[in-house]
Amino acid sequence: MSEPGNAPLQAQEGEGAPVLSCVGLAKRFGQRSAVDGVGFEVSPGEIYGLLGPNGAGKTTTIKMICGLLDADAGSVRICGRPLAELSVRSLVGYVPQDIALYPDLSARENLAFLGRLYGLRGRLLDERIAEALELTELSDRGKDRVDAYSGGMRRRLNIAAGLLHHPVLLVLDEPTVGVDPQSRHAILERVRSFGASGMAVVYTTHYMEEADRVCDRVGIIDHGRLIAEGTKRELVEALGEKDRIDLVATGDLRALAAASRAVPGVERAAEADGRVHVVAGDGRSVLPALVEAVESSGVTLNSVEVAEADLESVFLHLTGTALRE
Amino acid sequence: MRVVLLIAAKDLRQRLRDRSAIVIGIVAPLVIAAVMSLAFGGVSNFHFTLGVVNADRGPIAAQLLGGLRQPELRGIITTEPVGSPAEAAAEVRSRRLQAAIVIPKGFSTSMTGTSPQSITTLTSVNNTLAGSITGSVVSSFSAQLNADRLSLATALGAGAPLDRLAALEAEASGLRIPERLVQRPVGARELKPISYYSPAMAIFFVLFVISFTSRSFFVDRDQGMIERMRAAPIRPLQILAGKALSVFVFGLASLGVVASVTTVAFGAYWGSPLAVGVLCVAVVLSVVCLTALVIGLARTQRQAEGIASAVVFGLALLGGNFVFVSSEPELLRRLSLFTPNGWAMRAFTDLSTRGGGLGTVLVPVGVIVAFSAGIGLVAAALARRAVTS
Numbered sequence: 201m202s203e204p205g206n207a208p209l210q211a212q213e214g215e216g217a218p219v220l221s222c223v224g225l226a227k228r229f230g231q232r233s234a235v236d237g238v239g240f241e242v243s244p245g246e247i248y249g250l251l252g253p254n255g256a257g258k259t260t261t262i263k264m265i266c267g268l269l270d271a272d273a274g275s276v277r278i279c280g281r282p283l284a285e286l287s288v289r290s291l292v293g294y295v296p297q298d299i300a301l302y303p304d305l306s307a308r309e310n311l312a313f314l315g316r317l318y319g320l321r322g323r324l325l326d327e328r329i330a331e332a333l334e335l336t337e338l339s340d341r342g343k344d345r346v347d348a349y350s351g352g353m354r355r356r357l358n359i360a361a362g363l364l365h366h367p368v369l370l371v372l373d374e375p376t377v378g379v380d381p382q383s384r385h386a387i388l389e390r391v392r393s394f395g396a397s398g399m400a401v402v403y404t405t406h407y408m409e410e411a412d413r414v415c416d417r418v419g420i421i422d423h424g425r426l427i428a429e430g431t432k433r434e435l436v437e438a439l440g441e442k443d444r445i446d447l448v449a450t451g452d453l454r455a456l457a458a459a460s461r462a463v464p465g466v467e468r469a470a471e472a473d474g475r476v477h478v479v480a481g482d483g484r485s486v487l488p489a490l491v492e493a494v495e496s497s498g499v500t501l502n503s504v505e506v507a508e509a510d511l512e513s514v515f516l517h518l519t520g521t522a523l524r525e
Numbered sequence: 526m527r528v529v530l531l532i533a534a535k536d537l538r539q540r541l542r543d544r545s546a547i548v549i550g551i552v553a554p555l556v557i558a559a560v561m562s563l564a565f566g567g568v569s570n571f572h573f574t575l576g577v578v579n580a581d582r583g584p585i586a587a588q589l590l591g592g593l594r595q596p597e598l599r600g601i602i603t604t605e606p607v608g609s610p611a612e613a614a615a616e617v618r619s620r621r622l623q624a625a626i627v628i629p630k631g632f633s634t635s636m637t638g639t640s641p642q643s644i645t646t647l648t649s650v651n652n653t654l655a656g657s658i659t660g661s662v663v664s665s666f667s668a669q670l671n672a673d674r675l676s677l678a679t680a681l682g683a684g685a686p687l688d689r690l691a692a693l694e695a696e697a698s699g700l701r702i703p704e705r706l707v708q709r710p711v712g713a714r715e716l717k718p719i720s721y722y723s724p725a726m727a728i729f730f731v732l733f734v735i736s737f738t739s740r741s742f743f744v745d746r747d748q749g750m751i752e753r754m755r756a757a758p759i760r761p762l763q764i765l766a767g768k769a770l771s772v773f774v775f776g777l778a779s780l781g782v783v784a785s786v787t788t789v790a791f792g793a794y795w796g797s798p799l800a801v802g803v804l805c806v807a808v809v810l811s812v813v814c815l816t817a818l819v820i821g822l823a824r825t826q827r828q829a830e831g832i833a834s835a836v837v838f839g840l841a842l843l844g845g846n847f848v849f850v851s852s853e854p855e856l857l858r859r860l861s862l863f864t865p866n867g868w869a870m871r872a873f874t875d876l877s878t879r880g881g882g883l884g885t886v887l888v889p890v891g892v893i894v895a896f897s898a899g900i901g902l903v904a905a906a907l908a909r910r911a912v913t914s
Contacts, residue, residue, distance in 0.1 A: 266756050286758050294756035300749030304539055313535050317528065317757040361753070 217280060219244050219291075219369045219400035220265065224274035227260050227424075234260040236424040239274070242369070242402060242417075247395040249415030250404040251511065253521070257424040258404040259297065262371050265402065266294045278369060290318055293367030297374045299354045300361075303347035307338055307357050310346060311364060318365035332360035335390070352383030359387065363394075370394055371402045376410065388414050408512045418511065422519045435514045442467070443483030444513040445490065445506050447476040451499030459493035466490070468516045479513050528759045532767025533774065539741075540775055549733045550779035554726040555786055558793075561722040572600065573655040576607040576616055576625030576647070583633025589626075589644075589666050601658065610645070617647050623655035624648045626663060636670060716878050720794045721849060723787035724873040728866050729837075729846040730783075731776045734812055736833035738772050739819040742911070743826035751912055761912040765905075769813045776809035796876025800886045804872050807893040811865035814901040821907020845870045865893040 218241035227235040235257040242248040250258045263269040265276050267283050276283040278291050301310045311329045315321075320328055333339045336356035338349075346354060359375055372391065376384045391414050395401050405411055411418050412432060419429040428435055449456060453471035460469035460478050465486040468479040480486045483506045494501045515521075540546045575593065579586050593604050605622065607613040613625035625647040635642045644663050648656025673694075680693050745751050754764055784801060787793040795801045815836060823829035841847060843857065844866035850858055861867030872889035879885060 268752055268755055286760065289756060289758040292756070294753065296749045296752060298749045300753040302535075302539065302748075302750065304542060305535075309538075313531070314753065314757070316531050317754060317759060319758075 218242060219246075219279055220248075220402065221277045221280075222261075222265060222274065225261060225264050225271050225276070226273040227257075227264060227269065228272055233424050235264070235271075237274070238419075238421065238424070238426045240419050240426065240429060242400045244368070244400050245395055245398045246417060247391065247401040247403055247415045249411040249418040250402060250421055251406070251408070251411045251415075251418050251515070252404075252421035253406055256406075256421045258406075258421055259373055260424075261421070262294075262373055262402060262404060266292055266371055268294075290365060291368045293362035293365065293370040295359050295362035295370070295372045295375055297377060299358045301346050301354065301358060304345060306343050306345055307333060307349075308342040310357070311361060314361050315364045320365060328364045328366075332357075332364055335363070336360045351378060352380055355379050355383060355387065359390070367399070369400045369402070373404050374406070375403075376405070376407065408510070408515070412511050420515055420518060427518050428514065432511060435511065436509050438514075442479050442481060442509045442513060442517065443506055444509050444516075445478040445480060445483050445487065445504065447478065447490065447494060447501060448474065448503040448505070449476065449494065449499040449501045450474075452497065453499065455497045456494060456499045459497040460490055463489045463493055470516055470521045477512060477516050479509070479517050528763045529766045529770055532754075532764060533770035536741075536768060536771035537774060540771065546737060546775070549730055549737070550775060551782050554723075554730040554779070554783045557730075558719065558722045558726040558783070558787055559791060561718065561726065563718075571654060572603070573623035573652065573658070574603045574605055574621075575655070575659060576613045576622040577604050578607050578610050578613050578625065578627040580630040581628045581632035583631075585633035585636055585670065586628045589628065589663075592666055593662060598662070602662075610647075614647055617649050620649070620651055623652040624659040626659060636674060716874060717792075717794065719787065719791045720877040721870075721874060723783065723791070723793040724795060725846045725870060727780050727783035727787075728808055728844075728869055729841045731779050731809065731812055732815075732837040732840060732866065734772055734776050734779075735816045735819055736830065736837055738768065738816045739823065739829040739833050740826055742768060742820050743823065743829050746911075747826065755912070761909055762905075764912055765817065765908055769817065772813045772816050773809055776812050777805060780805040780809065794877045795873065796880070796885070797882045800876055800882050801873075803883060803890055804869060804876075804886050804893075807890045807897070808865065808869045811893050811897040811900070814897045814904055817904035817908045818900050820911050821904050821909075823911075840864050840866050843867060850874075865896045868892045868896075 220240075220242040222241070223239045225235055225238040226233070238257070238261050240248065250261060252258050260269065264271045264274075265283075267276075267289055278288045281288045281291075283289075301307075302313075305313070308329055311332055312325060315325045315328055329342075330339070333342045336353070336359070338353060338357060338360075341349070341353070346357065349357065355375065355378075359372070362370060362372075375391075376387055379387065388410060391401060391403060395416065403411075403415060415432075417429070417431050418435065419426050420435070421427070428438070430438070447456065447460070453474070453476055457469045457471040457476045460466055460476055463486055465482060466478055466480050468477075470477055478486075478490065487504070487506070491501070491504075577590060577593070579590065590604065592598075593602055607616060607622070607625060610627045613622065613627060616622040617625055627645040627647065629642045629644070632642050632644070644667070646656070646659050646663055648659065677690075677693055681687070681690075685693060742751075751764065755761065784795050784805070788795060819829055819833050819836060823832050843860045844850075844864040845853065845861055846866060850861055850867065850870055853861070861870075868889040872886040875881070875885050
């Protein structure tokens, strides 16, 4: 893949200036506030993760960043230019959460159509299509209709379609939803390489481990508000000397979480993914009382894991809920 | 404009790959036009066998049979003697005979008496046209008989001698009612059913473009393609214009192919090519605007399908695409003036009967364009929201 940034429109500001700058973004749908005062910046080569549970406001935020939704308040600037300038959109590559491709057209036809929308044509378009197909390892299937592709292949092509015009900012909305582990691994590796090549990336996810693995910086969003932001290290350090205890159990985990919260020394406890996540100042000292809580709540404890604080602990600490609760 | 052409070309490519679009746009109007013109092909190819129960065998009955066998009716009616009324009824029921008449015994002599007898016609719901023709022939003969009786009675009342009764009878039977109905169409040509149903079906199936275009718009939207396009440096109106252009090209191609094939293969007469072309452009323009209106009004694919079906069948019923506008009740004829296809059907009928060029279609085209403009203004505002929401 060639270097990004050779889109038709170039940045106005000098190097080091943020590729993306959002300030005070807000959006309401009727009485419900979907996004409330979200602001962050993304630098060239940086992968910024927008982390939050479903319905937190991630998609609404990135739709405002891509100009698909008008913000009620706040502003978005791409390379220093306001998003209101139509040509600025050629600096942004958008990869929607759902597969947005024509199933009755071939991969090559889909890419040709989308590339032309961004002003690519002739030999340059052919080169970019070949590059995208190579990137997604679909070179030998380019003439096949998309509806003949597997889910993973479609997902990869969906990403490639957002890269055709070599954007300076790539916005990926939960690109690994419904993807098998192998394709997921490939996508995450690819996203890392985008950042390494100098492209700024906004990556939304509700998978903690993805944010942990891929993102340079993470913004935690909940109920439409950006409640914390920083590198993983910064966020964990802000949490202080905390331990995370995972109680893997079967039975009424909601009752177990409630019983765990009542244990002295436990700061937060929430159930998700067949386990109860507990944040405590000193994990080892609260462990006996937690085991008693397990017995009193009537669940069957399968295993106990004590780990250092991570983004999951940060999220739990900040919101009182597990990310996928 | 480049983006508009790009979107239109992509939509057309998808449409042409979809066989159902070809069936609806080209094949169906040709087949249905041919079937409709056969079904409503008038009496020119109509023929039936009429059973005759002649229990009278007198001179008046002979005159009636002579009338049924006259050269003008030979191509339509073949008479066949039947022994009894019961046998005739059975034959009509079994559909071997399409209708029958029963001339009662003493029918001829009763004409000069005071208690005349009646001719009975036996008809079947399976062939109402044969029944109607039989009824008309018998009624016409009865009217002539009554006129003869009246003239005879008038002569006798005026003092004609009774010994001249036979001569007067012969003279009266040679006279014919002077008033006759003569049909003379005001158009230069007779309106052949194929010339009516070719444009009627072509327009009807072009109206279906409203349905499948609005449905495909919502499929695109649900698949995220509209959003993906909007993320590119293009305006929402360019997306709409691209889709409108694809509807326009497909609709025009459909009308053009149906007009050419029905003219060459079925002998339909559409009218002067220039006038037909202008009229087709106006019709397709109204289809484009109606499509945008349906897209603007609907929120989901299912709603679009429902609204489009109501629009298509409502317009087709009111506009005369299924039956001749002229044979509709007065109210429907008036309502057809509120539909673009109703105006188009009037114009196509005028073109194929009166002939003429652009002048013949100027008013209908003006009305259709005005209709399209009105719908288009509302639709543009509504459909833009459908793209951006």
